[in-house]
Amino acid sequence: MTGSHDGPGAGADPVPQTGAPTGAPVPPYAAREAAAELPDGPGYAGLATFCGRPWLETEAELLARRPDVAVVGAPFDIATTHRPGARFGPRALRALAYDPGTYHLDLGIEIFEWLDVVDAGDAHCPHGLTEASHANIRAKVNQVARNGIFPLIVGGDHSITWPAATAVAEAVGWGELGLLHFDAHADTADIIDGNLASHGTPMRRLIESGAVRGRNFVQVGLRGYWPPPDVFAWMRENGLRWHLMHEVWERGSRAVIADAIAEAVDGCKALYLSVDIDVLDPGFAPGTGTPEPGGMNPADLLRAVRQIALDTPLVAADIVEVSPPFDHADTTVNSAHRVAMEVFAALAHRRRTAAGGVPDLPGTAP
Numbered sequence: 505m506t507g508s509h510d511g512p513g514a515g516a517d518p519v520p521q522t523g524a525p526t527g528a529p530v531p532p533y534a535a536r537e538a539a540a541e542l543p544d545g546p547g548y549a550g551l552a553t554f555c556g557r558p559w560l561e562t563e564a565e566l567l568a569r570r571p572d573v574a575v576v577g578a579p580f581d582i583a584t585t586h587r588p589g590a591r592f593g594p595r596a597l598r599a600l601a602y603d604p605g606t607y608h609l610d611l612g613i614e615i616f617e618w619l620d621v622v623d624a625g626d627a628h629c630p631h632g633l634t635e636a637s638h639a640n641i642r643a644k645v646n647q648v649a650r651n652g653i654f655p656l657i658v659g660g661d662h663s664i665t666w667p668a669a670t671a672v673a674e675a676v677g678w679g680e681l682g683l684l685h686f687d688a689h690a691d692t693a694d695i696i697d698g699n700l701a702s703h704g705t706p707m708r709r710l711i712e713s714g715a716v717r718g719r720n721f722v723q724v725g726l727r728g729y730w731p732p733p734d735v736f737a738w739m740r741e742n743g744l745r746w747h748l749m750h751e752v753w754e755r756g757s758r759a760v761i762a763d764a765i766a767e768a769v770d771g772c773k774a775l776y777l778s779v780d781i782d783v784l785d786p787g788f789a790p791g792t793g794t795p796e797p798g799g800m801n802p803a804d805l806l807r808a809v810r811q812i813a814l815d816t817p818l819v820a821a822d823i824v825e826v827s828p829p830f831d832h833a834d835t836t837v838n839s840a841h842r843v844a845m846e847v848f849a850a851l852a853h854r855r856r857t858a859a860g861g862v863p864d865l866p867g868t869a870p
């Protein structure tokens with residue numbers, strides 16, 4: 505590798521290198537570069553898998569390796585009520601996210617030294633077929649969860665949380681699962697334009713099927729002009745709790761997240777995290793289907809996700825509604841990708857703590 509810092513003349517040293525504190529001579533730049541271990545290459549080159557992790561598409565491959573986490577793509581977006589494009593979310597997160605390294609500064613941990621993450625590929629979502637697509641998502645997520653592997657599902661519009669969380673409930677115990685939900689929208693409508701499987705209805709389906717416990721269902725970030733009060737009345741009847749964006753603005757994210765965690769884990773043995781990227785303000789996340797102004801900022805969301813993965817019995821997570829055709833400068837893709845990285849880092853930290861390890865520089869104990 506030769507960079508501009510080499511200056512004129514390959515191997516020549518443009519500046520005399522005699523400044524080492526020991527007085528020992530510093531080897532020429534070219535020699536130092538030649539001796540360096542060649543890395544795998546930059547994240548923008550080669551085949552795009554999530555974080556460059558191994559691609560294991562079949563259950564047999566997963567069982568042979570038994571990773572801690574498997575990323576599952578759910579490229580489905582025909583249930584959106586407004587602009588589409590989230591079908592391109594999984595590929596964008598694999599291919600476009602800026603990939604500077606895998607060392608988490610705040611937790612002081614090399615993530616993949618402590619957590620084995622693989623990319624399990626995509627559920628097959630044939631165009632125009634909601635039922636078949638949802639069935640395939642459910643089967644693929646169940647394949648991961650029933651083997652004790654943490655599924656991280658990348659949507660897709662939010663309708664995919666219905667089959668995905670159903671599959672996790674099948675694996676960990678029907679009705680045993682709580683759900684912590686970040687979103688501008690409640691997604692608890694009964695039916696929208698005659699569609700029971702809309703991206704505005706998945707949470708209703710999960711509660712009415714009994715897959716998820718109403719009393720451990722907690723929402724953060726709701727704002728704007730939907731849904732109407734009869735939907736909130738149904739939510740209250742079923743024990744759901746919510747924290748409007750207005751409350752986040754008034755009390756601050758840390759206080760609200762602490763309450764949301766306490767409510768979600770109260771008497772609950774397993775938790776599913778669902779992050780609709782539109783919980784972020786559209787200024788931070790323009791690449792989404794139903795943008796609602798006045799949302800969270802990425803610094804708060806990423807720390808909230810980290811805290812949840814550190815402090816709850818989290819068994820699965822999804823990240824949905826990333827619509828790359830409406831994104832600018834990969835802003836939305838990068839924030840969504842970092843949501844996954846915070847989950848990974850927190851799970852890695854827990855494994856290290858269990859093994860007696862401590863944060864390395866510049867990390868601190870969370």
Ligand SMILES: [Mn+2]
Binds near residue numbers: 662780782794825
């Ligand atoms: Mn939403």
